[in-house]
Amino acid sequence: MRMRTVEISVGGFMLAGMLALVVLALKVSGLSLESGKQTYSVTGMFDNTGTLKPRAKVALAGVIIGRVTKVELDKQTYMAKVEMEIDSNVDNIPIDSTASIVTAGLLGEKYIGISIGGDIDYIKDGGRFEDTQSAVILEELIGKFLLGSVSDE
Template identity: 50%
Template sequence: MVVGAFVLAGIAALLVLTLKWSDFGTSSVSGYTLTAEFDNIGGLTDRSPIKMAGVTIGRVSNIQIDPNTFEAVVTMVISSQYDNLPKDSFASIYTAGLLGAQYIEISPGGDTKVLKNGDKITMTQSAVILEKVISKFLFNKAAAQ
């Protein structure tokens, strides 16, 4: 009986830690909407965090393909307390750790005009795909021999 309770407590603790680590426990964000287009989003998903200086400022709310450009259009909801992002801000897709979840990092620009609800971040950097990096390294090594 005691062992069973201990095992259940351990499983519950792991579940809480997993939710805390993945940031899924705080998935609802209210604020304003921005979009950005990327050539490749890698493993970015709905509810992925949007960060600035390492602080979560929003969430990905939707991902679609633009039928004209065939790029991924990412819709983000940014918390209303961060309503002063410069218009020339830069959005990059990064990976948390070597094999962690992907997120969008916003690097603020220097423009005095700010992004408003419905605006588009035009300067973006797509996800770095580990397989492509390894492939380039291997093919460059093979060509050098």
């Protein structure tokens, strides 16, 4: 009988440990978003991605609809090619929509925000955002501000 309580509690301990790992994988690293849902992939070319990383979120009107899967340099155009996966049930994004890289808060992470265009055709799997807006680089902003004020005078 004593041995039985030992066995049961060891079994419970092992289960709890495994469960903790699974919860960490699913809930904390957000594994389910990738594997569970149907998605389609879209690309966009950006002049500058700032610190955008794979797994950053893609948001429309503040709602997460997908994730960035790859950020790489396009050697011909010297631009950054960003691949993202968007949930299949959001299948009505007009092709002239704008993808812009924005920052959550002053120090928060970079993500892609989508502003809806007016076209009646929608972006399909393998499609591409023609209209993009690069990340705002703080130094450039300050530079522009200084130059702008100089030219005004």
